[in-house]
Amino acid sequence: QLQLQESGPGLVKPAETLSLTCTVSIGSINNFIYYWGWMRQPPGEGLEWIASISHTGRTYYNPSLKGRVSISGDTSDTQFSLTLTSVNAADTAVYYCVGLVGVVFDYWGQGIFVTVSS
Amino acid sequence: DIVMTQSPDSLAVSLGERATISCKSSQSVLYNSDNKNYLAWYQQKPGQPPKVLLYWASTRESGVPDRFSGSGSGTDFTLTISNLQPEDVAVYYCQQYYSSQGLTFGGGTKVEIK
Numbered sequence: 001q002l003q004l005q006e007s008g009p010g011l012v013k014p015a016e017t018l019s020l021t022c023t024v025s026i027g028s029i030n031n032f033i034y035y036w037g038w039m040r041q042p043p044g045e046g047l048e049w050i051a052s053i054s055h056t057g058r059t060y061y062n063p064s065l066k067g068r069v070s071i072s073g074d075t076s077d078t079q080f081s082l083t084l085t086s087v088n089a090a091d092t093a094v095y096y097c098v099g100l101v102g103v104v105f106d107y108w109g110q111g112i113f114v115t116v117s118s
Numbered sequence: 119d120i121v122m123t124q125s126p127d128s129l130a131v132s133l134g135e136r137a138t139i140s141c142k143s144s145q146s147v148l149y150n151s152d153n154k155n156y157l158a159w160y161q162q163k164p165g166q167p168p169k170v171l172l173y174w175a176s177t178r179e180s181g182v183p184d185r186f187s188g189s190g191s192g193t194d195f196t197l198t199i200s201n202l203q204p205e206d207v208a209v210y211y212c213q214q215y216y217s218s219q220g221l222t223f224g225g226g227t228k229v230e231i232k
Binding site for chain 1: 162167173211
């Protein structure tokens with residue numbers, strides 16, 4: 001069974017860079033997984049897709065965040081990462097790493113809550 | 119971006135009754151080459167990550183009870199929960215995956231027991 005676990009700081013200062021890592025529990029992230037990605041959910045709000053990376057390394061970004069966000073993954077490793085620069089209070093959210101095995105993102109981590117505050 | 123609009127924002131349904139949630143997209147998510155609607159439904163219970171219920175608008179994910187059903191095509195979709203159970207209390211989201219350049223979710227519909 002595929003499992004994902006987010007890790008990173010729970011508090012980031014405004015204007016700084018947020019870096020999160022997702023650790024995958026099954027083999028190389030290249031096995032069976034077609035896309036990896038990140039989603040987020042501000043407190044009490046809905047879901048927002050942030051970025052995705054395919055098993056070939058092609059990346060896709062939410063246009064509203066493009067320029068601030070980067071997703072990376074080494075298909076020979078068991079981790080992939082998210083970097084979000086110049087954070088502000090609006091970036092406060094639960095961040096989920098996700099994996100697509102079937103048709104849609106069917107595997108989700110438990111989420112990590114990140115607060116942007118000085 | 120394809121904008122997804124859900125309604126209502128919340129609804130309260132009696133146990134055993136039917137809950138109906140609407141999702142409309144700002145442009146069609148029906149891909150002509152394969153005649154499939156690139157629309158999924160997720161369920162999110164408090165304190166948990168979302169879980170896929172349906173994809174291709176009406177195909178149930180493995181293990182999802184058959185009281186959950188999806189219908190619609192093009193820009194108008196519906197999630198129906200028949201015979202509402204206590205464990206169905208959650209927020210439900212539709213999501214389009216028509217464009218891999220921009221996955222978008224609806225705003226969510228909270229389902230409660232009346």
